[in-house]
Amino acid sequence: xxxxxxxxxxxxxxxxxxxxxxxxxxxxxxxxxxxxxxxxxxxxxxxxxxxxxxxxxxxxxxxxxxxxxxxxxxxxxxxxxxxxxxxxxxxxxxxxxxxxxxxxxxxxxxxxxxxxxxxxxxxxxxxxxxxxxxxxxxxxxxxxxxxxxxxxxxxxxxxxxxxxxxxxxxxxxxxxxxxxxxxxxxxxxxxxxxxxxxxxxxxxxxxxxxxxxxxxxxxxxxxxxxxxxxxxxxxxxxxxxxxxxxxxxxxxxxxxxxxxxxxxxxxxxxxxxxxxxxxxxxxxxxxxxxxxxxxxxxxxxxxxxxxxxxxxxxxxxxxxxxxxxxxxxxxxxxxxxxxxxxxxxxxxxxxxxxxxxxxxxxxxxxxxxxxxxxxxxxxxxxxxxxxxxxxxxxxxxxxxxxxxxxxxxxxxxxxxxxxxxxxxxxxxxxxxxxxxxxxxxxxxxx
Amino acid sequence: xxxxxxxxxxxxxxxxxxxxxxxxxxxxxxxxxxxxxxxxxxxxxxxxxxxxxxxxxxxxxxxxxxxxxxxxxxxxxxxxxxxxxxxxxxxxxxxxxxxxxxxxxxxxxxxxxxxxxxxxxxxxxxxxxxxxxxxxxxxxxxxxxxxxxxxxxxxxxxxxxxxxxxxxxxxxxxx
Numbered sequence: 001x002x003x004x005x006x007x008x009x010x011x012x013x014x015x016x017x018x019x020x021x022x023x024x025x026x027x028x029x030x031x032x033x034x035x036x037x038x039x040x041x042x043x044x045x046x047x048x049x050x051x052x053x054x055x056x057x058x059x060x061x062x063x064x065x066x067x068x069x070x071x072x073x074x075x076x077x078x079x080x081x082x083x084x085x086x087x088x089x090x091x092x093x094x095x096x097x098x099x100x101x102x103x104x105x106x107x108x109x110x111x112x113x114x115x116x117x118x119x120x121x122x123x124x125x126x127x128x129x130x131x132x133x134x135x136x137x138x139x140x141x142x143x144x145x146x147x148x149x150x151x152x153x154x155x156x157x158x159x160x161x162x163x164x165x166x167x168x169x170x171x172x173x174x175x176x177x178x179x180x181x182x183x184x185x186x187x188x189x190x191x192x193x194x195x196x197x198x199x200x201x202x203x204x205x206x207x208x209x210x211x212x213x214x215x216x217x218x219x220x221x222x223x224x225x226x227x228x229x230x231x232x233x234x235x236x237x238x239x240x241x242x243x244x245x246x247x248x249x250x251x252x253x254x255x256x257x258x259x260x261x262x263x264x265x266x267x268x269x270x271x272x273x274x275x276x277x278x279x280x281x282x283x284x285x286x287x288x289x290x291x292x293x294x295x296x297x298x299x300x301x302x303x304x305x306x307x308x309x310x311x312x313x314x315x316x317x318x319x320x321x322x323x324x325x326x327x328x329x330x331x332x333x334x335x336x337x338x339x340x341x342x343x344x345x346x347x348x349x350x351x352x353x354x355x356x357x358x359x360x361x362x363x364x365x366x367x368x369x370x371x372x373x374x375x376x377x378x379x380x381x382x383x384x385x386x387x388x389x390x391x392x393x394x395x396x397x398x399x400x401x402x403x404x405x406x407x408x409x410x411x412x413x414x415x416x417x418x419x420x421x422x423x424x425x426x427x428x429x430x431x432x433x434x435x436x437x438x439x440x441x442x443x444x445x446x
Numbered sequence: 447x448x449x450x451x452x453x454x455x456x457x458x459x460x461x462x463x464x465x466x467x468x469x470x471x472x473x474x475x476x477x478x479x480x481x482x483x484x485x486x487x488x489x490x491x492x493x494x495x496x497x498x499x500x501x502x503x504x505x506x507x508x509x510x511x512x513x514x515x516x517x518x519x520x521x522x523x524x525x526x527x528x529x530x531x532x533x534x535x536x537x538x539x540x541x542x543x544x545x546x547x548x549x550x551x552x553x554x555x556x557x558x559x560x561x562x563x564x565x566x567x568x569x570x571x572x573x574x575x576x577x578x579x580x581x582x583x584x585x586x587x588x589x590x591x592x593x594x595x596x597x598x599x600x601x602x603x604x605x606x607x608x609x610x611x612x613x614x615x616x617x618x619x620x621x
Binding site: 155159174175177178179180182281299300355 | 513587601602
């Protein structure tokens with residue numbers, strides 16, 4: 001069904017710039033596997049969230065002032081005085097969280113169904129680049145309200161670069177434009193926070209281009225073999241995505257209208273104070289797993305390297321996973337390890353939100369009185385006091401989870417790919433879909 | 447066939463040379479053009495100008511401290527007690543993560559002046575806390591002793607001693 005315009009005006013344009021044909025091709029002629037589940041909705045939801053963030057961000061920038069003396073006030077001005085300012089700001093702040101939720105689900109979908117494997121390695125890479133750009137954008141955006149968490153989050157994250165040997169300190173002062181996070185820092189973060197979303201749009205176009213070159217993966221992981229396996233994107237998946245969007249918007253609205261500060265931190269309603277660090281610094285929830293990895297390492301450079309390494313290792317995933325079977329449905333061992341890995345990521349997220357020196361579990365009893373690591377004696381007998389006799393520290397738990405994160409990606413994935421005996425693959429997507437009703441298949445899925 | 451470019455004996459033509467020369471010079475030119483766009487992010491002249499702060503030590507009681515501001519950073523000025531000084535001096539230096547004697551860190555032992563920025567990731571440590579009764583950074587759990595030396599936790603270095611001098615018995619200038 002090639003594009004042949006009837007309207008003479010469209011024809012005139014099409015001969016000079018074949019843009020309508022390109023869109024027609026992408027929507028009607030793009031063959032989409034007919035068995036895509038709702039796990040395939042998160043890509044388009046991420047696209048919707050990018051648009052929501054750009055539109056709400058542009059209008060917020062009309063009322064915001066990027067200056068240390070005025071930034072906090074201007075955000076309060078948006079909240080109290082600007083028409084619908086509260087709605088736009090809450091939409092933008094909660095929108096960031098929603099964007100990350102759908103992107104994380106989109107990524108775990110890719111992990112489960114092996115969507116990163118050949119020939120989709122570049123598609124996976126472009127997605128990871130979008131993820132990294134999103135994190136940079138979100139981080140700089142969180143600095144703009146100039147509250148306590150804004151300021152100290154900016155201080156901690158920019159200081160990560162001071163771990164680089166020799167040039168680290170110079171890089172940090174270059175990032176700051178001074179000797180600490182201050183007005184130059186706020187100003188440039190505003191500039192870059194406005195720029196990066198448009199860079200993301202550019203990469204998203206490449207991401208979709210790469211997607212349309214290789215075609216969508218699907219729950220079987222088996223490629224489309226003939227016309228029986230596919231349906232046109234429009235109207236079948238436009239409708240399915242719209243239904244997914246409706247459900248998603250209900251959840252988004254629940255946060256936006258009923259719990260707009262649930263995912264924020266109350267300390268960010270205190271104006272930034274460069275002389276007082278809040279007792280408990282936590283980044284936004286979507287950074288917590290990486291923050292937990294950073295804190296799990298007792299060495300500064302080591303912590304920073306491992307934290308960035310946790311993202312960098314994902315770029316190597318297409319080559320680390322040795323199995324040629326894509327979908328976890330046909331990989332009994334990988335399927336279980338996937339859920340363990342998912343739980344570890346959730347665990348890291350939880351640990352990232354806990355205090356650095358606390359214990360997750362402890363047993364109380366009598367312990368010797370220690371001062372500067374020396375047991376205090378009285379008449380040759382150690383002094384005793386009520387205390388913690390045995391503790392599972394937060395740091396220990398974070399370390400175990402960190403080790404498992406890397407163990408899964410660097411050791412388990414390559415090894416099980418070599419030894420795992422996969423279940424038989426369906427001959428085609430069609431065959432798999434039709435066999436769904438057979439009793440054998442149902443027992444298999446139970 | 448006629449050649450307009452004479453070929454040298456080793457096969458290198460004048461055109462090859464011009465390609466490399468023009469390409470090389472373009473690369474240098476591009477780098478020179480990019481530099482202002484990178485260097486603009488470094489501290490500007492007015493930021494660099496605010497480089498010293500004076501602190502009046504009068505009224506800082508023994509066992510208390512104030513936080514001064516120098517280059518936008520907090521500077522702890524602590525009037526140490528005899529106990530704190532003794533504790534700082536009694537430490538076996540060889541075992542420290544960043545070995546430094548207490549003597550090297552003070553001009554007058556009763557006055558400890560240091561940048562109050564954790565050398566891990568830049569938070570401000572809390573005074574009179576942690577396992578060594580010095581400072582404790584709440585962000586990632588670094589413990590500093592009564593000389594501001596790192597003893598435990600992720601921070602790699604001791605709290606930084608800024609350049610400072612005594613103007614008289616009760617006044618110092620930092621920077």
